[in-house]
Amino acid sequence: MTVAARDRRPTHRAGSAASSTVQPGASQAIVLAVIAAGAIATIALWWQDTAAIHDFGDWLTNAGRVTGLLAGYGVVVLLALMARIPALERGIGSDRLARWHAHGGRYIVSLVVAHGLLIIWGYAVTAHTNVVSQTGALLTNYPDVLMASVAGLLLVGVGIVSARAARRRMRYETWYYLHLYTYLAVALAFSHQFATGADFMTNRIARVVWSALYIGVAVAIVWYRITVPVWQAVRHQMRVVAVYPEAPGVASIVISGQHLDELQAQSGQFFRWRFLTRDLWWSSNPYSLSAAPRPDWLRITVKDFGEQSSALARLRPGTRVFAEGPYGAMTAIRRRRRKVLLIAGGIGITPLRALFETLPGGKRDITMIYRAGDNADTVFRDELIAIAHRRGAQLHIVTGHRSELGFDPLSKEALMANIPDLRSHDVYVCGPDRMTETVVAALREANVPRRQIHHESFEF
Numbered sequence: 376m377t378v379a380a381r382d383r384r385p386t387h388r389a390g391s392a393a394s395s396t397v398q399p400g401a402s403q404a405i406v407l408a409v410i411a412a413g414a415i416a417t418i419a420l421w422w423q424d425t426a427a428i429h430d431f432g433d434w435l436t437n438a439g440r441v442t443g444l445l446a447g448y449g450v451v452v453l454l455a456l457m458a459r460i461p462a463l464e465r466g467i468g469s470d471r472l473a474r475w476h477a478h479g480g481r482y483i484v485s486l487v488v489a490h491g492l493l494i495i496w497g498y499a500v501t502a503h504t505n506v507v508s509q510t511g512a513l514l515t516n517y518p519d520v521l522m523a524s525v526a527g528l529l530l531v532g533v534g535i536v537s538a539r540a541a542r543r544r545m546r547y548e549t550w551y552y553l554h555l556y557t558y559l560a561v562a563l564a565f566s567h568q569f570a571t572g573a574d575f576m577t578n579r580i581a582r583v584v585w586s587a588l589y590i591g592v593a594v595a596i597v598w599y600r601i602t603v604p605v606w607q608a609v610r611h612q613m614r615v616v617a618v619y620p621e622a623p624g625v626a627s628i629v630i631s632g633q634h635l636d637e638l639q640a641q642s643g644q645f646f647r648w649r650f651l652t653r654d655l656w657w658s659s660n661p662y663s664l665s666a667a668p669r670p671d672w673l674r675i676t677v678k679d680f681g682e683q684s685s686a687l688a689r690l691r692p693g694t695r696v697f698a699e700g701p702y703g704a705m706t707a708i709r710r711r712r713r714k715v716l717l718i719a720g721g722i723g724i725t726p727l728r729a730l731f732e733t734l735p736g737g738k739r740d741i742t743m744i745y746r747a748g749d750n751a752d753t754v755f756r757d758e759l760i761a762i763a764h765r766r767g768a769q770l771h772i773v774t775g776h777r778s779e780l781g782f783d784p785l786s787k788e789a790l791m792a793n794i795p796d797l798r799s800h801d802v803y804v805c806g807p808d809r810m811t812e813t814v815v816a817a818l819r820e821a822n823v824p825r826r827q828i829h830h831e832s833f834e835f
């Protein structure tokens with residue numbers, strides 16, 4: 376990094392990093408238990424309304440009812456996971472929420488398809504007719520079923536474009552905007568549940584609870600995904616103040632704003648950034664804070680992976696910025712042990728650089744291992760050395776390929792040789808997904824408890 380570039384950066388104010396008064400978020404186990412309890416209550420709703428099952432048609436229809444109820448419950452859970460509810464974002468982490476959403480989505484689409492097929496088949500068997508004429512009868516004679524069928528097709532379509540093979544061939548934004556059809560699907564399918572769902576037609580309490588679930592999630596989505604970001608944009612008036620290169624293809628962007636301390640952002644967290652230029656206003660991309668947040672400015676550091684990230688190096692000072700966040704669970708709150716090891720790979724250094732600066736700890740409590748391709752790729756070298764020096768922390772910057780080094784510096788053996796009391800460390804890992812997987816496996820082999828390993832993926 377050149378001295379001139381550093382001179383353009385706003386001066387750090389010692390001790391002005393955002394306070395760590397943010398409460399820990401929801402725990403994974405509790406959230407999963409609540410989701411499971413909801414699923415059990417949904418099955419119980421079907422059970423208490425089902426006196427007896429007599430024949431094959433009845434079996435099919437009841438299987439159709441229960442899959443429909445579970446799909447109706449599951450889809451609203453999937454939306455809640457993506458509602459950007461702060462307790463979930465802080466406690467579970469956006470990447471894990473996105474993974475749960477993606478896994479759950481596959482089951483929900485399967486339940487929707489099963490519901491449709493089982494109901495048609497069951498009704499056809501009971502009415503002694505064939506499935507084609509039964510499908511016609513359901514679409515024309517039953518209230519709101521046509522709308523629900525369109526909703527089902529939309530959900531299947533969203534499922535198809537979200538399949539890994541299809542998604543890889545698609546621009547992120549195309550996939551994202553197609554994905555928003557899920558909201559339309561949920562709205563279209565809602566009314567048929569009460570109009571034709573045997574479990575709701577006669578059960579007023581079930582209707583009230585079900586409606587409250589849907590309305591609650593809709594309010595959370597509108598509040599956290601629209602109202603709060605718009606309010607934040609007005610309140611904080613963020614603008615780009617400086618852009619400078621850190622390494623080939625990597626640039627830092629400093630963003631100023633008002634009352635930024637109110638955001639209670641923490642080192643290790645990220646925002647979704649929207650830069651209001653003619654070409655970029657429509658895309659909102661996640662980038663971690665690469666320095667501890669200050670009351671009057673924030674900094675991100677971006678590698679040129681694609682269209683939006685490459686364009687950021689050309690941003691002009693004065694550009695207005697919408698930032699949605701802070702999000703992310705890889706913060707100091709997660710820490711359990713006094714000693715901390717930070718393992719960064721490539722551009723995954725950004726959140727760990729901020730944590731390296733601010734994690735509380737005495738001399739030699741904090742160690743960082745930063746794995747970079749070569750010297751030219753190494754970002755923040757001077758800053759990291761300065762932080763390590765100031766804090767008495769240990770810093771290992773390891774460059775070069777494994778074949779050149781003759782060993783893997785992130786293997787269990789190398790980690791234990793470097794840090795003999797590895798097991799008594801909390802370990803924060805951020806880097807390419809493949810590297811993170813290998814490092815987490817090495818740490819587990821070295822008997823580092825799972826609860827002491829914290830990592831976040833740069834891929835949703």
Ligand SMILES: Cc1cc2nc3c(=O)[nH]c(=O)nc-3n(C[C@H](O)[C@H](O)[C@H](O)COP(=O)(O)OP(=O)(O)OC[C@H]3O[C@@H](n4cnc5c(N)ncnc54)[C@H](O)[C@@H]3O)c2cc1C
Pocket residue numbers: 469546547548645658659660661662663664675676677678679680681682683684685722725726831832833834835
């Ligand atoms: C929590 C988090 C923190 C991150 N922090 C940093 C950071 O500090 N520095 C850095 O250089 N990179 C970071 N990234 C990665 C960065 O967001 C992507 O490289 C960037 O969005 C790519 O966008 P693009 O248009 O340039 O490339 P594209 O070619 O459009 O996308 C490349 C890939 O990036 C991902 N991506 C693209 N757009 C989005 C989006 N809007 N939301 C989520 N993922 C998207 C997708 O997986 C996509 O396949 C982070 C990612 C996440 C999830």
